[in-house]
Amino acid sequence: MTEFTLGPLMAALDLAEFANRADADVVKSLVRTRGTFGADRPPAHAGLIRWSIDAFRNYRTAWLTHRAAAPELVPVRSPWKITHRRDAVDQRGVSRYEQTCWGRRYQSVDDSVREMWLLSLAAPVERPEIVTLAAANVAAFGGEGVPEKVRVVLFGATSPVAGPVVERTAAQIRDQAQEKVAPKLVEIVDGTARHPGRDCVSCPEVPACPALAAADLLPAVPTVPGPRRTLSVTDLRYYRSCPAKYHLRRQLKVRDTGLVEGRPVLVGRAVDETLRERHTGGARRCRPGDAPGGDVAMLPEDDRRTALEMLAKHAALCPFPDVDEVQDGRHRFLVAHDSRLDVVFGGTPDLLYRRGSCWVWRETKTSRRRLRRDRSLLREVPQLALAVLILSARASEDSPGGSRIELEQLRPDGCALEEVDPADPAQVAEAQEVIGELVEPLLRDTAFAPTPGDDCAQCEVRRWCAPGVEYLTANRRSAS
Template identity: 35%
Template sequence: MLSPSRLQGVGTVQPWDNPPGTVGVGRLARIPVRHLRDEEPGCPMNRALSVRRDVFAAERVSSKTPREEFPFALVQELLDQLESGAAQSIEEAMERCSRTRSRCLPQHVTWSAAAAERYLDARRRDQESRDGADVPRTFRAPDAWIAFRTLEEPDERGITDYERTVWGRQYVSDDATLRELVIPAKGGAKERLPLPELAAVASVLYYGTPARIPSFEHHSPALRHPAPPPRPERVRVYSAGLTEGRVRLLRTTETDVFADWTAEEIMDLHEQHVVPRLGRVLDSRERIAGAHCAGCKALPECSVVPRVPALLVFPPPTRPRKRRTVSVSDLRAHHDCPARYHLTRVLKLPSSVQENEAVRRGRAVDRWLNVRHASADAPPCREVPLPADLPGLTDDELAPALGMLRAHRARCPLDNPAATRFRPQHRVMAHDPQSDVMVIASCDLVYEERGGVVVRETKTSAFPPGGRSVLLEKHPQLALSVLLLEAGVLGGDSRRSRVELEILRPDGVSLEEFDPGDEGTVEHARTVLASYTVPWSVETRYDAVPRPGYDCTGCEALSWCATGKERATAAG
């Protein structure tokens, strides 16, 4: 299918050397389609390392989790049982999926059962619509399609086995001339995907051979079907909305063409859009810190991730578990209710709860300020006319928001002649090796001033602020910023650094400051965060136990949570 030169793509092929902290031979490259996306976020070195499945962390990290963390795990198993005919009902399929079900929260089980039923209904309607059309019905393919390329000797990269994979529900027509992939989405069915991504999917479906990846030997080559069928004449790619209950044939973002291609079209798309990206994934060595770092094999030795032992208070782990990432938003969700954290922050199940006016207003104000503060060369906000409208707000909601923007003019950091290098929505990461947790902070604005670093958080409120001590407790992200500055994670001289809290009201503004060089402030910040981190770090059950006073009616997981519904009903 591909000669060695055709896999080079653009640039120079780099021989593989294991980065510090990793071991292995690097002969097997298993490349999922998501790594070929143009806009795929993350670290190029992490991608190049992750696709080399027989390269490992020198010090093995546990992959154990107390609860199922893949949102589609149970849905996929239920559909496998039902579409194969092994089970005749959701109830029977649930019984056959008892192992996975036992690892899921009850709310996750409820969502999965409803999602599977909606998917099957959508598939049935789609198949019935084909009667009399030029598209034949399709049926579940028992094995995954994997596109292989095997060499007798290692190539320039040291690789002998290339495998490209796709994720989704795979189907084939009775005569094997049509192959289809349905990609589940938790919410509504997607309408479009970028052409390179769809071309990569279609390429795997066309070139792919039925195969199975060994369950407990993911570092070994996939096991191919001994008598692979002929390649198809046609490939189609769909999206399925598990909340919406709809199956939709995807279109390309760039040309609005349906992902419905012949063999000749796929071969051409493969050469244009897939081959160059394969080389880029395999050969890139740039390192970029981000949320993906928690799963990286080379994290303990990475040169771009700050390491801060005991940054936060975590009790010593009592049992091995997967390395985790945590943010203040995660901690607050867990503080509200452990189940809410797992369902909305880990599984990210779709929400049916509408945002209230205060949330929409805060987001609209933040967006406008972020654009304004993106450049140190921009004029201060007092020199810029207020917007005529703000996206997401009604006419009645606009006036208070404009009042907040007007109040901001008195405290705009662009008015400070000593302020430089403005970074709105700046993401900060640090690895705490003592607890093996990646800590992530998303700061509203970071800028520099006379050798120090300033972190500014902006909040919108209809009420005046409380005392400074109360503010750290009310806004724990301020406490985290204090500790990050004190540890030097953001650079600069901590003696010249500070955390600012700007509170915007329709009729005024206040600005509070917190000194990371003050021992009392640092200890208070550490104590505030410990009240969140200690319960989060030892959690294993994630039961629905809302804290006293928490209003379940605003919870994003309410649709799936019996406890939340009972509390909401009782509250009237």
């Protein structure tokens, strides 16, 4: 099954733009061939087919509206590419460099104007200047001849309106690219640092990478042939709720941005963001009367009061000022490679700090109720179980002080702090059992069929899931 979200959409647009197929015929072919259009590539999930139909219609609407103001534009099939050749290999051992840009390409009949459309999975959003400038540079100097001007157009798959449009002349692009893009490209090709993280899933260096902790993390789980995966507790939670939701939301990264999230989720996110702002670069202990963050201030009154009560309770558990170092940004995402299963497990602590020679992974859980006590802590909060596996695999990389895991529980009426030792063999064994039970069915699954249920009401991909929509419709009828 395809894991390239935009693959079916791009193939559909090729038919419309280069084969002059009517939009309705393209949609029929998209459904009939499951997004393959007869080519030798994996078929798409039923949910991705429905998403691709929406995205195709949105793109065509945006393009036809845009073309009304620029009727001279025609699609370009061949990628634009800037090639730099050396007579001999340079200090990096390279004799040929290429710059290209992925997207949809258009030009006027006289080639005085070129456009590069950059696609994203949600509504169109502003891109960093260096991104649009690099795209414009490829459009301007990656084809035959040089146009007078280049436009970079931003398209989001959930919106029928493209934009904003960034326009530059070729002379402007040459000067600005030399100043801003060239130094960044040199930095990239010169870079040799290793930063284990989400990109490990596609890196050919992984099997022998000295910076990536590797171990047989789940010895009881049988191996399953397939591509390398990156899995987090969020992935496992989504899969347990519904395999289709996991595939669409976590693997393909599609979601309904218009869906209103539940109140507990909004409160928890606002509390987490406030604590992250306070703890980043700070050395002062949080106090009950500290001003809330902007996310808390935007909550409805009842939810804002709940968040403020939780933040006040945190003051008793705040680790500052007895903190020697705080990790932030990409260094807070910790990974470990299960070399036998070829799975890169990853997790982002709510706070990762060093006290003395000991690193501490802290999870913060917000709730109106106490945790259940009829189940173990690792089963009740699987994030802790995965943290145990990741830290146990990374033990040889850590400082002599080792590491520990903390669970900070915040409620409006109280708080608690519990610790887990990732060096404890009993904790490791239980963590392997907890995570193994979640991972094994996921690795075997190739269909990711939907499992309609109560979770459909707040599902971020229900819009493209026919069984989920039918389930909710049937339940509304029975309730009435």
